[in-house]
Amino acid sequence: MATIEIDGRTFDMDGDGFLINPREWDEEVARLIAKYDGIEEMNKKHWAIVNVIRKNWEEKDMAPMVRVICKETGVKLREIYQLFPLGPARGACRVAGLPKPDGCV
Amino acid sequence: MGNTITDQQITKGLTVFDNIDGKLLTALNSCVHCGLCATSCPVFLATKDEKLTPAHKVDLVASIYKKYCTFSGKLFPGLVSAKAIDDELVEEMVDQLFGACTMCGRCNIHCSIGVDIEYLVRTGRTMLANMDKVPSTLQSTVDSALNTGNNMAIPTEEFVDTLEWLEEDLQDDLEDETAKIPLNEIEKKYLYTLNPREPKFFPLSISAMAKVFHVAKESWTLSTKMYDVTNYAYFSGNPEHAKIIAKRLDDEMEELKAEECVLAECGHGSRSFRWEAPNYLDKKLDYNVLTSVELLAEYLRDGRIKTDPNLIEEVVTLHDPCNLVRGGGVIDEQRYILSKTVKNFVEMTPHGTESFCCGGGGGHLAMSEYNERRMKMGELKAEQIRKTGATIVATPCHNCVDQLIQINHAFKLNVQIKTLAEIVADSIVINSEDKNRIQD
Numbered sequence: 001m002a003t004i005e006i007d008g009r010t011f012d013m014d015g016d017g018f019l020i021n022p023r024e025w026d027e028e029v030a031r032l033i034a035k036y037d038g039i040e041e042m043n044k045k046h047w048a049i050v051n052v053i054r055k056n057w058e059e060k061d062m063a064p065m066v067r068v069i070c071k072e073t074g075v076k077l078r079e080i081y082q083l084f085p086l087g088p089a090r091g092a093c094r095v096a097g098l099p100k101p102d103g104c105v
Numbered sequence: 106m107g108n109t110i111t112d113q114q115i116t117k118g119l120t121v122f123d124n125i126d127g128k129l130l131t132a133l134n135s136c137v138h139c140g141l142c143a144t145s146c147p148v149f150l151a152t153k154d155e156k157l158t159p160a161h162k163v164d165l166v167a168s169i170y171k172k173y174c175t176f177s178g179k180l181f182p183g184l185v186s187a188k189a190i191d192d193e194l195v196e197e198m199v200d201q202l203f204g205a206c207t208m209c210g211r212c213n214i215h216c217s218i219g220v221d222i223e224y225l226v227r228t229g230r231t232m233l234a235n236m237d238k239v240p241s242t243l244q245s246t247v248d249s250a251l252n253t254g255n256n257m258a259i260p261t262e263e264f265v266d267t268l269e270w271l272e273e274d275l276q277d278d279l280e281d282e283t284a285k286i287p288l289n290e291i292e293k294k295y296l297y298t299l300n301p302r303e304p305k306f307f308p309l310s311i312s313a314m315a316k317v318f319h320v321a322k323e324s325w326t327l328s329t330k331m332y333d334v335t336n337y338a339y340f341s342g343n344p345e346h347a348k349i350i351a352k353r354l355d356d357e358m359e360e361l362k363a364e365e366c367v368l369a370e371c372g373h374g375s376r377s378f379r380w381e382a383p384n385y386l387d388k389k390l391d392y393n394v395l396t397s398v399e400l401l402a403e404y405l406r407d408g409r410i411k412t413d414p415n416l417i418e419e420v421v422t423l424h425d426p427c428n429l430v431r432g433g434g435v436i437d438e439q440r441y442i443l444s445k446t447v448k449n450f451v452e453m454t455p456h457g458t459e460s461f462c463c464g465g466g467g468g469h470l471a472m473s474e475y476n477e478r479r480m481k482m483g484e485l486k487a488e489q490i491r492k493t494g495a496t497i498v499a500t501p502c503h504n505c506v507d508q509l510i511q512i513n514h515a516f517k518l519n520v521q522i523k524t525l526a527e528i529v530a531d532s533i534v535i536n537s538e539d540k541n542r543i544q545d
Binding site: 014016038078085088100103105 | 245249475477507511
C-alpha cells in the first residue's frame, strides 16, 4: 500500500494506484487521478464513462463490460481507448475509484 | 522476529519433496554459482539487486531441501547452507519467488549446466501455496476463476450479450449477414477459448478472430460455459486449483464434441493447458491442442485467407511472450504471419528465445505490491521498443498487451499495441469472388 499525494490531498492506494477505500471517491478525486494519468481535463465523455462504471459498481459490485459502457454512453469502442489511454480497467475504472479488477489487467 | 508458521504448514510445504524425481533432484543439487543467470535475468538487470538473481532463488529452495531431506543438512545445517522454514524465510521466499520472478525462463537458457531454474521457482511457489502463503492479490484472480468459472467473474448472460453485440458489428463491417460468432455448437472442428479480458474490456481481438474464421470458412464455436484460456493457478503454484480449471476446458471439449482445441493469444494459458494439463489431469488429452498463432499461420500458408501487407504501412515490431516462445516452441509462426501482413517489420534486439520478458509475466499484473519492479522491467522493454522505431507493437499474448499498454503510457513510446489476430484482420483482402465463396 502506498500513500499518494495529488495536489495536496492524500490517498491510500495499492501499488497500481487504485484506491484502497473506494468510498473515498468523489468527483475531485476522479479529476486528480485523471490528471495524474495525463488527462488534463475530464470532458463530457470522460464523465459519462466514469459515471456508468461507478453506477455499475454501486449496483453490482463489479466493473461493467465495455459493451455496457458503450451502450449507455453512446461512446464508440475505439474512442474509449483514446479517451483513457490506459484502457477501461487501469484507466477508466481507476479514475472511477474502483478496486483493481482481477485477471490480466 | 516471532514465528507464526505452524508445523502443519511446514509439513504441507515439504510435500513438494515427496516422491522427488531425478529432474528436481538435479535442479536442487547442481548450481555451481557461475553467475551467468544473473545477467540473463530481467529482474536483476532492471534492479541490479544481487539478492534477486536466479541463483539466489535456487539457493532458497535448495536450502530447505537440504535442511529437511539430507543427512548433512539435518546434522550440520550451517555447513551446507541448510535453512529451517520460519517467518523470515517464508517472507523472503514470497518476495523472491512471487515478487521478483516472472517465470520467464530466460535464466534457463543461459545456465551453464542446464539447471531448470524456472521449474525450481514453480516448485518453491507450490511449497508456498501448500503453506497458504500465496499473495492475496494473486490468489484473488485464482479464486475468481474457481468461484465463477472465469478469472474476471463475467456472468454468462453478460458474456453472451457482448458476443451478440460483436456479431452485429462484424456483420455491419463485412456487410455480410452470414458472418457469425457461433456459441455452444456441437461437433465443430475447433473449440476456441478466450482470455476474459477480451469480452470484458478489449473485444477487438474477438471480432478480429471471428472475421478470420469467417473468411477461412472455418467450422468453429465458442462455449458459454468455459470461456477462459487462463489458468492463474499455474502462477500461484497450487496444482489442485490448476486441475479444477484445466478440467473445465477438457470437459467442455467432450461436451461440445469438438475435434480440436484452439487457445487464444495467451502465453501462460497456452502453456498451462497444452503442456501442463496432461500433468494436472493425469491423463493424455485425446485431441489436438494448438495456439491461434499457429492456426493463423496455417490459414496464410494454405491460402485460406488472403492478406495484403501494403495495407499496414507503419513500422511494426514484435514482442515474444515468454511462455509461447521459450515455454511453448512457437517462434517462427508469428514472424511468418507478420511477413504476410505488414510492410515494414523490424525485430527487437534481442528477440525470439532470447527475448526479454515485458515484466508482466508470472502473475505480476495481479500483484500490485510489486508494481515498482514490474515497471522497472518494463523500462528495459520500452528501450528495446524505442530502438526499433516502430509505431505498432504486435504481441500474441493478452497479458503482455496489458503490460505493454502501461509501458507505452509510462515511457511515452506513442505506439499502438495489437494482437496478431488484429493485425491479420486489418490486412485481410476479400474480393467479390471470395465473398461468394464464403457465403456459399
